[in-house]
Amino acid sequence: MRINTNDNINGSLSFNYHYIENYDKFASSIKNLCMRLKQVILSVLFAGILLFNGNQSFAQTSTVIGQDLNTITSAVPFLQIGPDARSGGMGEAGVSSAPDANSLHWNPAKYSYMKSDMGFSLSYSPWLRALVSDINLAYLTGFKKLGDDQAIAASLVYFSLGDIVFTNITGEVVGNYRPNEFALSVAYSRMLTNTLSGAVSARYIHSNLTQGQEVAGTSTKPGNSVAADIAIYSEHPLEFDNLAGGKFSWGLNINNIGAKISYSDDNTQRDFIPTNLRVGPSLTLDFDDFNRITFMVDFNKLLIPTPPIYESDSSGNIIYDDNNNPVILSGRDPNVSVPVGMFQSFFDAPGGFQEEMHEVAIAAGIEYWYDKQFALRAGYFHEHATKGNRKFFTLGAGLRYNVFGLDFSYLIPTDQLNPLGNTLRFTLHFDFDAFKAQSDDANSKK
Helix, strand or coil, rough: EEECCCCCCCCCCCCCCHHHCCCHHHHHHHHHHHHHHHHHHHHHHHHHHHHHHHHHHHHCCCCCCCCCCCCCCCCCCHHHCCCHHHCCCCCCCCCCCCCCCCHHHHHHHHHHHHCCCEEEEEEEECCCCCCCCCEEEEEEEEEEEECCEEEEEEEEEEEEEEEEEEECCCEEEEEEEEEEEEEEEEEEEEEEECCCCEEEEEEEEEEEEECCEEEECCCCCCCCEEEEEEEEEEEEECCCCCCCEEEEEEEEEEEEEECCCCCEECCCCCCCCCCEEEEEEEEECCCCEEEEEEEEEEEEEECCCCCEECCCCCCCEECCCCCCCCCEEECCCCCCCCCHHHHHHHCCCHHHHHHCCCCCCCCEEEEEEEECCEEEEEEEEECCHHHHHCEEEEEEEEEEEEEEEEEEEEEEEEECCCCCCCEEEEEEEHHHHHHHHHHHHHHHHC
């Protein structure tokens, strides 16, 4: 990849077959599951049709107020990337999914519900693989229970932009560098009641995009910031007449609440990091001892200011006031502090309430487990066309075998190219409890 340093830069196995003792039992179980799934899917489709018809007249009469495209941007956008393949296979939904080692990104409050005493996972996501081969995101995370009601966790996410050749305005090569970004996080989770847990996280963010190069006549430096997360998670067991059981879960996570970041010594040019509100429910149905299915939905909203519409003259040039500040025609001033920006983000869109609703991205996923050994996943992610236009389907699968587990996910973009489009993502799990049990079993046989 080649970059002109005179340009401006924006902050950017086999699974355990012995459980299936005879084919007839397995076939009967799958048949019953399919019949129940059909009823659930028909109910969901019917509800969807009603909602669509109820909103169709509004959509036909409404218009987009303000700019056609008014995307909210931030520095270090890699913090928004779903790092693991499990949630990656469910449309990047995960705030209320079943707890696992990767919960720190989605909702660290889930760690208190972990059944295992300790575990970790390693994920790898290729990036823009259709164009280049050396950009990728790696994610390492682990947790440790401190008792029945609390846990700690840590993670490292590393985003490499590969080898980049920097040139000056005349095209002469001035250096070959490997820009990168990373975030190191720690979290503490604790049960607050029998059905509710809470968590706090701290994060250090480092973004080295220019390797100290001079950009547009300005000396640059790596950007650094610190941030925090606040999260809650709740599970409620359910009983059904025709099912073995189930549960309703919900979660809320406000992540990356932190200081603005700068890439130069000019501290007046500081960018928001992607503070995000993620909230959503999930419903798990246990059809029998072997079959489990979970439906989940995440709602995401960036808690940073929406760009306003500035007043301009007949030539399209922005008009400035006597203090050399651009005159805002619609919306609010985005140059505010982080707390004010978070609060303001709920009512500062130039297009009013309608545009505020467009800023809510929706991720929906479904996960099916057979005998807690084999999983199939699917999902869909939707973002409004004026707010980034990310729309894609996802597919995924998972295997669990004794100590190890492996997840895959595949992203299928619909309306535009996606950096993860048509590429496989991988996550490797390691369960220390299973390893310890296996070792104890081996020792007992000696």
